[in-house]
Amino acid sequence: MPELPEVETTRRGIAPWLDGSEIRHVKVHDARLRWPVPTQISALRNLPVKAVARRAKYLLIHTEQGTLLIHLGMSGSLRVCDASTPRRKHDHVEFFLSNDNILRLHDPRRFGCVLWDTDDGAEHPLLSQLGPEPLGEDFHADYLKQALKGRKAAVKNLIMNNHIVVGVGNIYAAEALYRAGIRPGRAGARVSLSECVVLVSAIKEVLGTAIRQGGTTLRDFVNSDGQPGYFAQSLNVYGRSGEPCHHCDGIIKSKTIGQRASCYCPQCQR
DNA sequence: CTAAATACCTGATGGC
DNA sequence: TGCCATCAGGTATTTA
Helix, strand or coil, X not given: CCCHHHHHHHHHHHXXXXXXXXXXXXXXXXXXXXXXXXXXHHCCEEEEEEEEEXXXXXXXXXXXXXXXXXXXXXCCEEEEEECCCCCCCCEEEEEEECCCEEEEEECCCCCCEEEEECCCCCCCHHHHCCCCCCCCCCCCHHHHHHHHCCCCCEHHHHHCCCCCCXXXXXXXXXXXXXXXXXXXXXXXXXXXXXXXXXXHHHHHHHHHHHHHHHHHHHHHHCCCCCCCCCCCCCCCCCCCCCCECCCCCCECEEXXXXXXXXXXXXXXXX
């Protein structure tokens, strides 16, 4: 389940194999992803790669002719293989590189996507409306306070809303709210400015730590399983329903908020 | 405009 | 051993 740290770790893992290389051609084995892979993509030839970037959870492979947009959805992963490695079930798209490696998109649940933009992707409808990057300077307490103003929806849903801030998935939303001492179900409008200060730094901390730890698993991209992996980061609430809180004598509770399991400590979070 | 519900999909898991 | 039901989860889209 790629969250932002996994996507960033993936970007760092594949970039060395793509930078300075060319995508010779693309082979689509199963076009049935979140959106059908455009037939246009199968016709692409000899694309010199300029850079591998990321916006929210989208990977952007900038080339001389345009940009490939790749999303890993829930179950997607990218691996760099050589031709001797057999293609696995659910390896839906292959990018053949001029250095004889193959970048393979593996996605059992097919929630991911591979799209093409003739420009740099910034104007693409999927990217143009996104909120700030959580680790960027323009995601700060004043901004968040303003974004939550007048909102009755649960603060957890709001920080998972891509128009407000990108890249915060279910796991890290729960963990950040725990660190900030805020209950996930509280209305956005009822989060004070000083709580926004704490919440913003909690989000940055949780995501930043996970990305730093992801860096240690980079080698896994080229051999073995290709899983961006499990970050050593210990989880305080996610998946710990019924277990004791790490910081008080309370028991972690789980509640469904916006169709999603949300774990929190009733004592530490108010 | 906001908020909530819906859709997409397969693998893992638990009950019978 | 097999089968069904349930759950998980990102996010665009639809509905209220």
